[in-house]
Amino acid sequence: MKNTHQHNLDFLFHPNSIALVGITTATTWHWTRTFLEGLIEIEFDRPLYLINPKGGEIKGHKIYTSLKDVPGNIDYVIGLVNAQIAPKLVEECAEKGVRAIHFCTAGFSETGEEQRIKLESELVEVAHRKGIRIIGPNCMGIYCPQSRLSFSPAFPKESGSVGVISQSGGNSIYLVKLAALRGVRFSKVISYGNACDINENDLLEYLANDADTKIIALYIEGIKDGRRFRRTLEKATKEKTVILLKGGATEGGARAAAGHTASLAGSRATWDALCKQLGIISVGSVEEIIDVLVTLLFLPLPRGRNALLFGAGGGASVLIADEFENRGLRVPPIPPEIVAQIREFTPIAGNILRNPVDYSQAMMDTESVIKTIGILSRWEGADFLVLFVRTGQFTASRISDNQLKNLLMSRFPIKQGQLPQPVAMVIEPSIVPEEAEVILAAIRNSISSGLPVYFSFATAANAINLVLNHTEKQTRKF
Amino acid sequence: MKNTHQHNLDFLFHPNSIALVGITTATTWHWTRTFLEGLIEIEFDRPLYLINPKGGEIKGHKIYTSLKDVPGNIDYVIGLVNAQIAPKLVEECAEKGVRAIHFCTAGFSETGEEQRIKLESELVEVAHRKGIRIIGPNCMGIYCPQSRLSFSPAFPKESGSVGVISQSGGNSIYLVKLAALRGVRFSKVISYGNACDINENDLLEYLANDADTKIIALYIEGIKDGRRFRRTLEKATKEKTVILLKGGATEGGARAAAGHTASLAGSRATWDALCKQLGIISVGSVEEIIDVLVTLLFLPLPRGRNALLFGAGGGASVLIADEFENRGLRVPPIPPEIVAQIREFTPIAGNILRNPVDYSQAMMDTESVIKTIGILSRWEGADFLVLFVRTGQFTASRISDNQLKNLLMSRFPIKQGQLPQPVAMVIEPSIVPEEAEVILAAIRNSISSGLPVYFSFATAANAINLVLNHTEKQTRKF
Structure with a gap:
């Protein structure tokens, strides 16, 4: 059943034309519209055809009543039709010379129903016979900003260096959207669902x-060929560098994965061992x-595990130190001679120089903050600064915008690379809308200064530890 | 040194009058103003005096130049003066018949400097000699909505059943503010800092x-008398029920605790054993x-560990099942006869009835959602519903407000107690201000329906597991 050109999937990411088959004409918010809106937003600049037997138009785009009515060639089809007519669509696509179909359509093997498992086999069989590759079914397909492919209008237009292979469509949307807010950009993201033809191996x-x-x-929820x-x-x-999230790592999760993408999840121990062995x-x-x-x-690799933590709040300081040390990082004491330098211009009450x-009481004094960070950054006992x-x-709303900006450290932007040590930033978000705005501005300010931004003490410590673990293993390997 | 009336601290929480000594006249945003604003906001309705040698007025409140100029009696003083003059303030307070002083003032033993450790001893000595109790120094004091005491204008006016003893002022503000947004209300919150007189034992x-x-x-960062x-x-x-957060549980954290409240942290193993033994x-x-x-x-105690999870997203379903089972909860399969009942009115494609x-595809259909939750809630295999x-x-901003409301389940508010099982809600917040508003509304809607709201899959699973662990232990104990 396997197609032979599995190494050469480049055509998937660079179609010359696309047809959206089965896009709804009824409601503007229907899920099938996501793909049109995604392609418009990312400025897809080659021919784009809409197909629905009812005809009509959407946003100035003519709707063809069938594939064969389309005047030009069609490279790539996004299938939004009902599962039952999917095999028939493959036949029609063959007549138009289509090379690949992404079936967003659900209702195949993931339902666990015999008839629908058969329907998926039938789909694969037709596709194979006609020489058409299939992504899916039951997935979101391809996001590739470079070639202007997208499956959500919320995705960034710029490219980056991160590739994603996600069996789940929802998880891929969630990942791209949330990572984009943190400054991450992507090369290719593929949501591949039931993997009836193109699977995790081909994509990887x-x-x-x-x-x-x-x-x-x-x-990954499950694999076809271990x-x-x-x-x-x-x-x-x-x-x-490879990062792996295994969905369905528990019994309940594995049952959910079976229902989601018809995957056999594999035992947790197997996956853990695999990651450890391969440095994933x-x-x-x-x-x-x-x-x-x-x-x-965004964090230049620290030479070691010694963190220097700077912020406001005595209790917060105790807790962030605990979070870092609990995760295998170290928070070493600052030598007295460095403390003395800072003490020269920093009041003793309410500022704890350990x-x-x-820097609770002096945080409003921008000049002192800059001076202190400068002194601290020259201390060789710290491998990175947080x-x-x-x-x-x-005390919230009572604080003026200006003060909030100071407290959020956006008045003294530190650019990554400017200090001797790598710098990370923890900014805790707020669910209160009035606070969210100024906090988001501070987050964006830090990102544009090249800093990694984390949303909690624990997640910062965890991620830095995971990356240091990974590097230490890599170093040992060579 | 110990005062004999340690069991009878009630007078601390019900002062007949308060003086804020050392409140600044210079800037409106100075930290000393927090206390005035807190007391005004919570509508403190007994005499409130402001003291500063410079005199003048703040918001129509006359500022007395000294304590002895105050015409009436003073029960309780909030000390905002410099550390050096703290002992002298105690003497002056004694002349006015003050019963207790909360010293917010920092710059005592927590600095680690000999002279300032001595200053704190001197403060205790004077207070003891004069028969005045001290909270602090280096803390935020008392929040007691019932008697209209507060140390932040951001705190709720209503009372609740949660008492808090926090060595850190910042952590107590953080706790009250964030818990208030989740519907928690408090009886008494005490931030007690260096605990030079009144300590964790007295308060507990x-x-x-x-x-x-x-x-x-x-x-707790450290204790005086184990x-x-x-x-x-x-x-x-x-x-x-007692919940304990031990600050300074690591070496680095313990050093920070020493610098924060001059506490000896104690080993982690000791604290863990204590909590286990006592059912904390x-x-x-x-x-x-x-x-x-x-x-x-807000979660009526589930009879067991079987969770029924309901939401949208195939990948999200797999991950939430993993999070719950990883934390000792169970996500059992739903019997076919119940699935069949729901299948009658729920399309097969895009809705996974495990x-x-x-309920990805059917989530916009409020009637079906209500019907499905009704059917599921009658299944005895589940002990609680999430x-x-x-x-x-x-796909974010493209979704209309109305749809968002449906997807956030705010169109079908389920009141706690209305279904046979306890119900919990997980609503993930957003850092995007435009989304924050409608999400906060959904959170508030759930809280007013009596539901516990969690911000992530992991934190929901973790908290429910901790509470079930606690109850199971309690049951075994009796």
Whole structure:
């Protein structure tokens, strides 16, 4: 059943034309519209055809009543039709010379119903016979900003170095959207669902060879061919950093994965051993993938595990020190001669010059903050610097915008590379809309200064530890 | 040195008059103003005097140049003066018949400097000699909505059943503010800092006997008298549920605690053993305290560990099932006859009727959602129901307000107690201000329906597991 050109999936990412077959004409918010809106937003600049037997138009785009009515060639089809007519659509696509179909359509093997498992086999059989490759079914397909492919209008237009292979569509949207807010940009993101034809192995091989992809993040529920997957992973980890989130790692999760993408999940121990052997960064959530990504992308690799923590709040200082040390990082004491230098211009009451440095009372004095960070950054006992802002301990709305800006450290932007040590930033978000705005501005300010931004003490410590673990292992390997 | 009326601290929480000594006249945003603004906001309705040698007025309140100029009696003083003059202030207070002083003032033993350690001893000596009790120094003092005491204008005016003893002022503000957004209300919150006179034992004894307090949350950096603390804790756990966050549980954290409140932290193993023995819920962060609080307050105790999870997203379903099972909860399969009932009116494509129930495609159909939740809630295989909303997987701003409301489940408010099972809600916040508003509305809607709201899959699973662990232990004990 396997197609022979599995290494050469480049055509998938560079179609000359696209048809959206089965896009709804009834409601503007229907899920089938996501693809049109995604392609418009990312400025897809080759022919784009809409197909629905009812005809009509959407946003000035004519709707053809059938594929064969389309005047030009069609390279790539996004299938939004009902599952039952999917095999028939493949036949029609063959007549138009279509090379690949992404079936977003659900209702196949993932339902667990015999008839629908058969329907998926039938789909594969027709596609194979006609020489058409299939992504899916039951997935979101391809996001590739370079060639202006997208499946959500919320995705960034700029390219980056992160490639993603996600069995789940929702998880891929969640990952791209949340990571984009943290400054991450992507080369190729593929949501591949039931993997009836093109599967995780084909995609992983492709990304391993893709010059635009430096880091590969995987969300996998189950695999089709364990031995090949291991081989491919091994190859991928030689060239790139690989992060893996295994969905369905528990009994309940595995049952959910079976219902989601008809996957056999495999035991947890097997996956853990695989990650350990191959030097893959193994994580437990999408949020953790994002934390590791911002660390890999924006934190120049610290020489060691000694953290210097700087922020406001005595209690917050104790807790962040605990979070860092609990995760295998160290928070060493600052030598008295350095403390003395800072003490010269810093009042003793309410500012605790240890590590963490609690600059509670002096935080409004921008000049002192800059001076102190400068002194601290010259201390060789620290391998990296973490600035932390616990917004929830402010007395809120009573604080003026200006003060809030100072407290959020946006009045003294530190550019990555400007200090001797790598710098990370922890800014805790707020669910209160009035606070969210100024906090988001501070987050964006830090990102544009090249800093990794984390949303909590624990997640910062966790991600930095995972990346240091990974590097230490890599170093030992060579 | 110990005062004899240690069991009878009630007078601290019900002063007939208050003087703020050392409030600044220079800038409106100065930290000393927090106390005035807190007391105004909570509508403190007894005499309130401001003292500063410069005189003048703030917001229509006359500023007296000294304590002795105040015409009336003064019960309680909030000391905002410099550390050096603190002992002198105690002498002046004695002349006015003051019973207790809360010293917010920092710059005592927590600096580690000999001269300032001596200054703190001197302060204690004068206070003891004059028969005045001291809270602090280096802390925020008392929040007691019932008697209209507060140290932040951001705190709720309504009372609740949670008592808090926090060595850190910042952590107490953080805890109250963030917990308030989740629907938690407090009986008494005390930030007690260096504990030079009134300490954790006095306060714990008081709260253990306080009829208004049902749950006690502790943030402790170090203790003065280990044996007494153990005895007091043991007594407290017999009457109330106790949650403990130990700050300074690591080497680095302990050093920070020493610098923060001059505390000796004690080994981690000792604290863990103590919590285990006494049936205390031990947590690692303030956020975890809050998650446990909303569980204790708003989730009627589930009879067991079987969760029924309902939401949208195939990938999200797999991950939430993993998070729950990883934390000792169970996500059992739903029997075919129940699935069949739901299948009657739910399309097969894009809705996965397992556990979790992924209602992705049907979520906009309010009637079906209500019907499905009704059917599921009658299944005896589940001990509690968790509704989850992963906002980050929506295609964002393109979704109308109305749809967002449906997806956030705010169109079908389920009141706690209305279904046979306890119900919990997971709503993931967003850092994007435009989304924050509608999400906060959904959060508030759930809280007003009596539901515990969690901000992530992991934190929901963790808190429910901690509370079930605690109850199971309690049951075994009796």
